[in-house]
Amino acid sequence: MAEQMFFDLFGASLSDINLLPCDGIVNDYGSALGPAEADALYERLLNQLPWRPDIAVVNGVATETARHALWYGDRPFRYMHSGIPRQAQPWPAGLLDDVKRLAEEVSQTRFNSCVLNLYHDGREGMTWHSDSEAAYGPHTAIASLSLGATRKFAFMHKRTRERRELMLRHGQFIVMRGETQRHWLHAVMKTFTVTSPRINLTFRTFDDGTGRAAF
Numbered sequence: 001m002a003e004q005m006f007f008d009l010f011g012a013s014l015s016d017i018n019l020l021p022c023d024g025i026v027n028d029y030g031s032a033l034g035p036a037e038a039d040a041l042y043e044r045l046l047n048q049l050p051w052r053p054d055i056a057v058v059n060g061v062a063t064e065t066a067r068h069a070l071w072y073g074d075r076p077f078r079y080m081h082s083g084i085p086r087q088a089q090p091w092p093a094g095l096l097d098d099v100k101r102l103a104e105e106v107s108q109t110r111f112n113s114c115v116l117n118l119y120h121d122g123r124e125g126m127t128w129h130s131d132s133e134a135a136y137g138p139h140t141a142i143a144s145l146s147l148g149a150t151r152k153f154a155f156m157h158k159r160t161r162e163r164r165e166l167m168l169r170h171g172q173f174i175v176m177r178g179e180t181q182r183h184w185l186h187a188v189m190k191t192f193t194v195t196s197p198r199i200n201l202t203f204r205t206f207d208d209g210t211g212r213a214a215f
């Protein structure tokens, strides 16, 4: 009986827990990559990808961000973001295949694209936003892998302003699912205490009208 209770209480894994109280699902898969694997991937991506600034619209003016960003996809998907056209580039040969497979295994979702962000230090972050329902569909799953510096990631409910925060560490996977993008904003908080880079990969299923691919 005691053993059964122990199993019931502690048998659930971290990833079964929804980090949001309502209107969406965020699961934390912890370190899906071992430390050595995470180190090697971080170094490869930092040194071998053609990082370049992103474009953000600030006070109506298109401005280059200090944060660098890349978008890869199975096809040259396009969408408009704040009036700026974006297009996915072909996957970089051999660099993301294994980690994409891992993201698909972890989340049980097939992805056709990946957005990568490089934050050089804690002065760079990402302001409150949600990922486009028009581009990814209303119930999309987005798998996020963090590499490098630990950073605070926050969610804010669009209506109630309720907040949830978590620290994202080297090698950690989280998955946002369900109606998370419809009801919650998310942000990477800036901080002066982080002085080293962080890379984030978000694997996504871009919905270009040819049919969504899911397991």
Ligand SMILES: O=C(O)CCC(=O)C(=O)O
Pocket: 115, 117, 126, 131, 144, 153, 168, 186, 187, 188, 200, 202
């Ligand atoms: O860097 C992160 O953890 C999140 C990035 C993000 O929110 C995005 O690419 O839309």
